[in-house]
Amino acid sequence: MAEMPPGSGPPRIFMSYTHVDRGLATFLGNGIGQYFEVQIGLGAVEAGRPWVERLLDDIRRSDVEGVPVGGSAWREFEDVCVEILKFLFVPPLSEPKIQPRTYSGTERRDAVFPNRNHRRHDNWGILLSELGARLILFEFKNYDRTEIGKDEIIQTSSYLTQPMGRLAAIVGSKKPNPGAHTERNQIFSSSKNVILFLTKEHLVEMLYMKERGEDPSDLIMDEVELFYLQHE
Incomplete structure (x- = not known):
């Protein structure tokens, strides 16, 4: 040793x-x-x-x-993903708010990372300026047989209030189905909300980037730009 x-x-x-x-x-x-x-x-x-x-x-x-897929392991999947995202992005993002609810309690978001990088010319500063991404939403979907489809995209978009901004990410145990991609494009056309689709492979790549001394948020920016290019 x-x-x-x-x-x-x-x-x-x-x-x-x-x-x-x-x-x-x-x-x-x-x-x-x-x-x-x-x-x-x-x-x-x-x-x-x-x-x-x-x-x-x-x-x-x-x-x-690893963590079993399916509803019974949803909390374990969420806890693990939050810990990895904290390691990757805090700082420059601030400590996340976990499962914050609206005042009436009718809506519960999985994790929200405050982005206080005002007047900075890094990736988070650009996303704050471009998308008003003041509070960045991450939703976690540890699905087995159920598809990540249009309903999950509509729900995630509905959580993006004007003060939060227009950027969210869904971290899933599987890739979303074609209907989810279509709905994501339609939502961007109508509201300019950007919803990223991340998988375990993306988390792995960002860990590699962090170890190499690179900025893992470059992958987030790549995914935003890739979405802009494929949008129709």
């Missing part, structure tokens, strides 16, 4: 072995929770193998061994 170089250890989401960490370990694949528990306890990683490489190996296997 070799000692961790400064700054090369696991992100803060792994620094205590909490309920969320156990869910994250399951999401990433069997065995990784024990791996991080041991490595954090020893303050070491395998010689010549950074923690993120082992992490990503397990993510790649997690389609079979």
Whole structure:
């Protein structure tokens, strides 16, 4: 075992072995929770193998061994996704508001990340200026047999009030069906709301980007621009 170089250890989401960490370990694949528990306890990683490489190996296997798809595991899926998004984007985004409700309690959003990057020329500043993305909505869909379709897109768009802005993302266990893509285009045509479709593969790629010292929000900007190009 070799000692961790400064700054090369696991992100803060792994620094205590909490309920969320156990869910994250399951999401990433069997065995990784024990791996991080041991490595954090020893303050070491395998010689010549950074923690993120082992992490990503397990993510790649997690389609079979990770968080179960379907309604029974919705909370576990949501907790894991929020922790990954916090690691990727906070800061420069602020700590998310989890399951905030409207005043009447009739609507509940999954997670909202405040974007306070006013007058900045980075990706979040551009999205704030271009889409008024003051509060960025993430909705999580851990579906098995059910399709992510037009109803989920309509619901997500309805959550985007004028003060929040016009940017949301759906993070799903599967890709949305063609009807969802059509509805997303129609919503943009009528309201200019942008709804991104993200999967586990996108989360993996952003973790790679973070490890390489790149800005993972570049992928978010790429997805926005790709949507603009395919819109009709």
